[in-house]
Amino acid sequence: MKKTLPRLGAPLLTILFSILLMTYVSSLADPDLGDSAFRLYRTAMLLTSFMALLAFLMDMGKGIRLQSMILSLSVLSSCGCTIQFLLGNIRDHLVYQVLFMAAAALVFLFLAGKCAVSDRLFYLAAAGVVLLLALNYFLGQAPPGGFTTARLWLFVGGVSIQPGEMVKILLIFLGAASYRKWQRCAVSFALCLSSCLILLKLSDMGNAAVIFLILVVQVFYLLDSWKLALLLVTGAFTAFAWLIRHSAYASARLSNWGHAMERPGGVHQQADLLEAILFGGLINGVGADHAGSLKSIYAIDSDMALGALLAVFGAGILFIVLGAYVILIWQAAGNHSVYPFSHLVLVQASMLIFAQVFLNFGGSIDLIPFTGITAPLLSLGGSSMVCFGALTGMCFAAECPILKSADSLARETENVDILSNLLKFGSRYLKAAAYRLKEVICTVLKKDTEN
Amino acid sequence: MHRSEKRYRKLILALALVLLVMLPASLIRISLAASQISARTFTERTGRSSVITDRKGGVLSGGETDFDSVVGNLTGNGWSADNTISRRYAGKLKPSGFNALTGEAGLSDRSWKSLETTLLPVQDQVTLKDAFRGKRGCLFSYNYKTGEVYTLLSLPSASFLAAGEENTDDGRLLNRCLDASYISGSTMKVVTTICALEQDPSLAEASYDCGGRFETEGGMDVTCLGDKEGGHGTHDLVGALGVSCNVYFAQLIRTLNVDQAAQTLRQLGFTVNGISGSSLKNVGELDKTVSSTSFIDYKAGSLWSLIGQGSTQVNVIDMAMIAGAAAGGGEAALPCVIAGEAKGKTKTLYSPETASLLSGYWSKATEQYYRDGGKGLTSLIDMAKTGTAEQGDGTVNRLLMGVSREKQTAFMIVVENWQEGDPMPADIANTLMPLLP
Numbered sequence: 001m002k003k004t005l006p007r008l009g010a011p012l013l014t015i016l017f018s019i020l021l022m023t024y025v026s027s028l029a030d031p032d033l034g035d036s037a038f039r040l041y042r043t044a045m046l047l048t049s050f051m052a053l054l055a056f057l058m059d060m061g062k063g064i065r066l067q068s069m070i071l072s073l074s075v076l077s078s079c080g081c082t083i084q085f086l087l088g089n090i091r092d093h094l095v096y097q098v099l100f101m102a103a104a105a106l107v108f109l110f111l112a113g114k115c116a117v118s119d120r121l122f123y124l125a126a127a128g129v130v131l132l133l134a135l136n137y138f139l140g141q142a143p144p145g146g147f148t149t150a151r152l153w154l155f156v157g158g159v160s161i162q163p164g165e166m167v168k169i170l171l172i173f174l175g176a177a178s179y180r181k182w183q184r185c186a187v188s189f190a191l192c193l194s195s196c197l198i199l200l201k202l203s204d205m206g207n208a209a210v211i212f213l214i215l216v217v218q219v220f221y222l223l224d225s226w227k228l229a230l231l232l233v234t235g236a237f238t239a240f241a242w243l244i245r246h247s248a249y250a251s252a253r254l255s256n257w258g259h260a261m262e263r264p265g266g267v268h269q270q271a272d273l274l275e276a277i278l279f280g281g282l283i284n285g286v287g288a289d290h291a292g293s294l295k296s297i298y299a300i301d302s303d304m305a306l307g308a309l310l311a312v313f314g315a316g317i318l319f320i321v322l323g324a325y326v327i328l329i330w331q332a333a334g335n336h337s338v339y340p341f342s343h344l345v346l347v348q349a350s351m352l353i354f355a356q357v358f359l360n361f362g363g364s365i366d367l368i369p370f371t372g373i374t375a376p377l378l379s380l381g382g383s384s385m386v387c388f389g390a391l392t393g394m395c396f397a398a399e400c401p402i403l404k405s406a407d408s409l410a411r412e413t414e415n416v417d418i419l420s421n422l423l424k425f426g427s428r429y430l431k432a433a434a435y436r437l438k439e440v441i442c443t444v445l446k447k448d449t450e451n
Numbered sequence: 452m453h454r455s456e457k458r459y460r461k462l463i464l465a466l467a468l469v470l471l472v473m474l475p476a477s478l479i480r481i482s483l484a485a486s487q488i489s490a491r492t493f494t495e496r497t498g499r500s501s502v503i504t505d506r507k508g509g510v511l512s513g514g515e516t517d518f519d520s521v522v523g524n525l526t527g528n529g530w531s532a533d534n535t536i537s538r539r540y541a542g543k544l545k546p547s548g549f550n551a552l553t554g555e556a557g558l559s560d561r562s563w564k565s566l567e568t569t570l571l572p573v574q575d576q577v578t579l580k581d582a583f584r585g586k587r588g589c590l591f592s593y594n595y596k597t598g599e600v601y602t603l604l605s606l607p608s609a610s611f612l613a614a615g616e617e618n619t620d621d622g623r624l625l626n627r628c629l630d631a632s633y634i635s636g637s638t639m640k641v642v643t644t645i646c647a648l649e650q651d652p653s654l655a656e657a658s659y660d661c662g663g664r665f666e667t668e669g670g671m672d673v674t675c676l677g678d679k680e681g682g683h684g685t686h687d688l689v690g691a692l693g694v695s696c697n698v699y700f701a702q703l704i705r706t707l708n709v710d711q712a713a714q715t716l717r718q719l720g721f722t723v724n725g726i727s728g729s730s731l732k733n734v735g736e737l738d739k740t741v742s743s744t745s746f747i748d749y750k751a752g753s754l755w756s757l758i759g760q761g762s763t764q765v766n767v768i769d770m771a772m773i774a775g776a777a778a779g780g781g782e783a784a785l786p787c788v789i790a791g792e793a794k795g796k797t798k799t800l801y802s803p804e805t806a807s808l809l810s811g812y813w814s815k816a817t818e819q820y821y822r823d824g825g826k827g828l829t830s831l832i833d834m835a836k837t838g839t840a841e842q843g844d845g846t847v848n849r850l851l852m853g854v855s856r857e858k859q860t861a862f863m864i865v866v867e868n869w870q871e872g873d874p875m876p877a878d879i880a881n882t883l884m885p886l887l888p
């Protein structure tokens with residue numbers, strides 16, 4: 001914990017800011033969304049500027065990588081807040097969301113900066129995967145309303161949890177901790193494969209696909225074999241073809257693909273979304289004032305979040321959002337970390353982000369089969385938010401440019417308790433920010449005098 | 452690690468590119484969706500409607516009153532009805548200026564297209580609907596030279612909005628001309644005659660004796676519903692068509708070559724023994740069902756198929772085309788509902804020789820048996836054949852197929868669950884004739 005804390009500063013601040021800003025956004029939200037456009041843009045601008053300020057504050061290791069990642073994250077989270085605010089959902093889910101964000105912060109606190117994972121921690125996480133899958137398999141339920149028969153949810157005291165989301169993050173953790181450790185590799189591969197199959201059995205095709213891609217990355221990296229990875233992909237396609245022939249659920253899902261406008265089997269959501277996009281116009285969108293009319297589309301705020309954004313703001317927003325995702329993926333995978341653990345976390349994370357965005361957006365507009373998976377940072381969702389929080393945490397820990405100084409600093413402050421550590425690093429950031437500001441001001445003044 | 456890392460960066464670059472490629476791909480998908488939006492969706496979203504008119508420009512759908520139920524649910528008035536003009540011709544009905552870039556804003560100043568059908572005007576359709584006197588059934592009529600469809604009446608029918616509160620189990624949201632097939636009854640005897648004439652015209656010159664019963668190998672004897680005790684006596688094809696003699700046709704069928712007959716049936720549009728031939732599956736963009744029968748041997752079941760009971764199920768459009776070809780030299784125009792869509796496309800159903808022989812026998816039979824003393828058919832109708840189809844539940848459907856040379860019209864009428872005192876199809880045909888252009 002002592003070693004971890006110093007590296008926590010930046011990401012922890014990000015999460016704290018997010019919570020504060022979401023509280024602020026919700027305080028603006030009125031039950032009737034009249035005159036919402038003005039407030040919307042104000043909120044969005046505020047969010048982005050806060051996040052940009054954060055990025056500025058963190059520009060200490062002169063890392064363009066980290067900066068661009070934070071900017072991408074800030075753009076995405078402000079887009080996410082905006083669309084959820086427009087769909088009128090932030091207010092309803094605020095407490096829920098904040099609790100989950102806090103939980104994410106805790107998970108992150110635990111995971112971030114673990115460069116060497118002990119056997120005990122590894123097998124604890126593996127046991128966690130088994131437990132979650134078992135819970136999902138035996139106690140998983142379909143959501144009320146009969147929209148889907150996929151048994152993905154656990155309902156605990158009025159809160160719904162998707163164990164599949166957490167399994168993904170744990171599997172990334174396990175894979176990352178298996179470098180050059182063959183026993184762990186075997187465990188990790190076996191767990192990936194079995195969770196993939198169990199989720200397929202539960203009709204959670206989206207998460208199964210994401211986990212399968214994670215498995216491919218693990219095989220590619222840990223065994224250093226692209227041939228095996230290719231074989232795996234080929235095998236998966238064969239298995240998928242078999243599944244379509246033999247599973248009524250899979251074939252029904254697939255037969256709907258490309259026929260959304262015909263409303264196959266009374267499924268309306270994709271057709272409704274496509275119509276909303278078209279009637280708003282690709283340039284204009286339906287506009288912020290009419291965003292509320294999208295609320296009636298089932299799962300618009302989660303499974304179709306990116307599509308909803310497109311419907312409200314037009315195609316321009318797609319360039320921004322997809323651009324932000326591309327930066328996030330590219331920068332995460334481009335890391336040359338000295339720790340294999342950090343590197344593996346980042347490459348798996350980039351694959352996860354890619355898969356989720358691809359499935360979410362492509363599915364919602366009927367470009368690929370619809371799977372009902374969330375888009376990171378845009379979709380409303382408890383489990384997925386926690387998990388993405390944890391993932392971001394791991395990524396930041398891997399990327400954190402103050403790694404070295406923090407390490408040495410941690411050695412110096414070995415006997416300091418958590419609270420004073422936090423305070424110390426809070427003041428450290430403030431000092432650094434002040435120094436940076438001073439530097440900028442000096443540069444500007446210097447230029448002025450030169451002129 | 453280093454090697455993989457390099458490769459992986461390439462892979463990730465590819466993934467990032469995939470996300471970027473999604474941009475144009477999604478725009479293409481969305482534009483495709485634009486072409487799939489139905490006119491109904493436009494109406495719902497904009498509160499404005501496209502107009503479907505009859506052949507004289509009277510509004511059938513999209514005006515202040517909706518006549519969807521009058522013309523057999525054909526114009527389309529709800530999500531559940533898919534086989535309708537507003538759905539299938541959505542591309543032609545959409546406002547001309549809609550483009551996906553500007554969306555709804557681009558709709559405001561644009562004109563809506565209207566679509567003219569070839570259907571008879573609403574008041575005429577109401578007259579025909581009244582002629583059914585509340586019975587279920589259907590009436591198809593069309594010009595066998597040009598292909599213009601005059602009526603696709605289907606009863607009962609209801610607009611979607613009203614149907615929400617009514618019982619829709621009786622298929623009132625369907626169009627029975629397009630979506631249904633009926634047991635043919637004796638109208639099938641015209642088809643049997645064509646089979647004989649196509650094989651050997653001399654087959655039709657024979658006379659057979661009807662003793663009221665014809666014994667078959669399969670046990671199920673062919674019996675005549677003849678009004679005379681002990682059968683109809685000896686008669687030729689004209690007489691057999693006129694009185695609809697089952698025993699005569701049973702004997703005629705026994706002289707047919709089974710394979711050749713099946714071939715002819717397929718040429719006429721039937722699916723025979725599960726193998727389809729040159730069946731007509733569409734009326735313009737609308738789907739239609741296909742007639743089917745089975746004819747394997749001379750045993751009872753097969754015999755009955757060609758007499759008109761058993762496994763024969765006919766679509767009224769197919770039968771009207773077969774009738775029309777008798778007056779059209781073996782060719783009948785493909786039916787179409789939208790004005791200008793008929794481009795004189797025809798389908799050859801049988802040879803001109805067969806057509807001329809058939810029309811000779813059939814006209815004579817109609818003249819001798821269907822006028823004032825018999826069915827009371829108007830002289831505008833040159834050829835006609837009635838049918839009585841017994842249903843599984845003991846009820847009876849009355850059918851009539853016919854041709855009017857003067858009006859260039861072929862038609863088929865079905866009155867379902869006919870009971871004493873109900874309108875005869877011939878009465879409805881007599882009502883139809885003066886309404887035709």
